[in-house]
Amino acid sequence: MIEALILGGLGFSFGVVLVYLARKFEVKVDERLEKIVELLPGKNCGTCGFANCEEMASASLKDPTYLERCRVLEPDNRRKIEEILGVSLQDISKKIAIVACTFQTENKFKYVGVQTCAAAVLVSSGFKKCKYACLGLGDCVRVCPFDAISISEGEVKIDKNKCVGCGLCVQTCPKNVINLVNAGAYVFVSCSSRDDAKTVVGVCKNGCIGCGLCAKACPVGAIKIENNLAIIDYSICTGCGKCAEVCPRKVIFKLRTS
Amino acid sequence: MENLLAIAVGMILVNNIVLTRFLGLCSFFGVSRRIRDALGMGIAVTFVMTCSAAITWFVYEYLLVPAGIQYMRIVVFILVIASFVQMVEVIVRKKAPSLYRAMGIYLPLITTNCAILGVVLINTEVERYSFVASTVSGFSAGIGYALAILLMAGIKERLEIAEIPESFRESPIGFIIAALLAMVFMGFGGMV
Numbered sequence: 310m311i312e313a314l315i316l317g318g319l320g321f322s323f324g325v326v327l328v329y330l331a332r333k334f335e336v337k338v339d340e341r342l343e344k345i346v347e348l349l350p351g352k353n354c355g356t357c358g359f360a361n362c363e364e365m366a367s368a369s370l371k372d373p374t375y376l377e378r379c380r381v382l383e384p385d386n387r388r389k390i391e392e393i394l395g396v397s398l399q400d401i402s403k404k405i406a407i408v409a410c411t412f413q414t415e416n417k418f419k420y421v422g423v424q425t426c427a428a429a430v431l432v433s434s435g436f437k438k439c440k441y442a443c444l445g446l447g448d449c450v451r452v453c454p455f456d457a458i459s460i461s462e463g464e465v466k467i468d469k470n471k472c473v474g475c476g477l478c479v480q481t482c483p484k485n486v487i488n489l490v491n492a493g494a495y496v497f498v499s500c501s502s503r504d505d506a507k508t509v510v511g512v513c514k515n516g517c518i519g520c521g522l523c524a525k526a527c528p529v530g531a532i533k534i535e536n537n538l539a540i541i542d543y544s545i546c547t548g549c550g551k552c553a554e555v556c557p558r559k560v561i562f563k564l565r566t567s
Numbered sequence: 568m569e570n571l572l573a574i575a576v577g578m579i580l581v582n583n584i585v586l587t588r589f590l591g592l593c594s595f596f597g598v599s600r601r602i603r604d605a606l607g608m609g610i611a612v613t614f615v616m617t618c619s620a621a622i623t624w625f626v627y628e629y630l631l632v633p634a635g636i637q638y639m640r641i642v643v644f645i646l647v648i649a650s651f652v653q654m655v656e657v658i659v660r661k662k663a664p665s666l667y668r669a670m671g672i673y674l675p676l677i678t679t680n681c682a683i684l685g686v687v688l689i690n691t692e693v694e695r696y697s698f699v700a701s702t703v704s705g706f707s708a709g710i711g712y713a714l715a716i717l718l719m720a721g722i723k724e725r726l727e728i729a730e731i732p733e734s735f736r737e738s739p740i741g742f743i744i745a746a747l748l749a750m751v752f753m754g755f756g757g758m759v
Contacts, residue, residue: 312636316643319626323650330654334661423728 341393342366348386348393349379352454356380356475369394377401381473403492404474405467406457409501410486411560412464413514414439430483438512441502443486449478495548496541500560503536515560523552523561571703574696576758578707584682585715586745586752591682595716596741598673605720608673609713613706615655615677619648620690620705624698627691637692644687652678682712718748 345366353361357378359368369375373396376382380401382390391397420429420436426448429435435444445463457471458478467478467487479487486501498517502509506518519537524530531545532552539552539561553561582588585595591612598608623644631637656674660667667674677683686708690701722744731740 311634312639315630315634315636316639316646319630319643320646323646327650327653327657330657334657336660336664425728 339367339370342370344393345369345390348382348390350381350383350473352381352475354381354454354475354477356477373398380404380475404476404489405469405472405492406474406476406478406487406489407467407497407499407564408443408465408486409488409497409499410441410443410465411499411513411515412443412445413516414442414512427483435484439502439504439509439516441484441486441500441504442513443484448481448483449487452477452481491543494541494543494564495546495566496550496553497562497564498539498541498560499562500538500558503538505537509537515558517560518558520557522555522557526551526555571700574700574704575707578686578704579711579714580752580755581758583711583715583752583755584686584708585712586749588685589749590685591680591712592745594673594676594680594682595712595719595745596738598676599716599719599723599741602717602720602724605716606713609709609716611673612677612680612682612712613709615648615652615674616683616686616709616712617702617706618655619644619651619683619687620708621698621702622651623647623687623691624696624701628698640688640692641684644684648683648687649678682708715748719744 342363346363349362349366351362355361357365357375357380359365359375365375365379369390373391373394376387376390377398380403387398414437416436417438418433418436420432422428422432424446426444426446429444429446434440435442437444443465445460445465447458447460447465449465450458450460454475454477455471455473457468457473459466459468469492474489474492476489479485479489484501488497490497500513500515500517502513502516504512504516506520509516509518517538519534519539521534521539523539524532524534528549528551529545529547531542531547533540533542541552548566550563550566553563578584584590585592594608594612599605626643626647627637627640631640631643652674656667659674686705690696690704694700694704696704719741723741726740726744735743
């Protein structure tokens, strides 16, 4: 009897104190917060600059323009959040990540150290003959929150359908060999080498030598040669694909036809 | 005074709550991935352990002993610890949101941490410490826990880049390390 009384009494008094504290120290939570968090991707990739999606949601309650930073948000969910917040936001163009390398260079030595790109790049700036080449040890694979990147036989492949363009791999890659391009891009220069033609030919079967044939062939002048590398201005490119046809090194790829 | 020092050293090193008494092992393995997380967990456990050691001493000496129902101690202590953690959570959430976010999931997790209950039981039932000794014992047990989990986290961070045979990755190597650490702490045996 006495044990039941003591236990019950203790439980009751703790309960009363807890209720009192909960009232006194109540934290008001905006009910819209939970809805927004549900609509956000929930991958906590951090490319918006906030630690996770919840932080982002609470910030967007104060200033909805923060939502524009989320590159992962589905258009449908985006519209729903706009409705909840009663605002309309600028559209942002979807981007995808592509590896600007054709993996045609050879190893200059056998690397047996820690198997990450970040570690490998410290040894003689990588073990590939081309110093701009992808090392293929998969730092990008590990950092991708969307499982969009895979490696087969040393070649990094990014799944266009899974990639949302968050850009984490771009930040992570120590070789800066991954580029973010508009999802609507027609052609892509699959090389990052800024070496001169002689060096590139010596180390790679494909690599861009900066010959400028593509720039001459382009009817709208969208291609420039900068530092021995062809750069495509996607705001001008019409997607005719002439550059891909004339390229003697076969390093310009058609992503899709116009 | 000397007695208190002996209790503190005993709880931190000789009878380390994790590595000698094998209490609180779940969080010891679970939250020791990064040193930062381990430090947060260590601080949270130290805080809760100190306070619950103090509170349960009063409950034990002034409620359970006079009523002669010491056998109810486990249920009562769990009630006390759980309520206390809940109170702390409510207050911290309002008064220090940044601390609340830093502690995150660890605070509620502590409720079911057997290390806390273990220390409280040792303080009251096994040793019958005085109030001050009980609090010191709770605090040093918390420090011992923090020490153990920090050691573990430091080693685990190194393991991330070590080449471990496939079948030993993740948990198995963790158990082996815990065993080695426990053997190291056996070296302190007989000091106090």
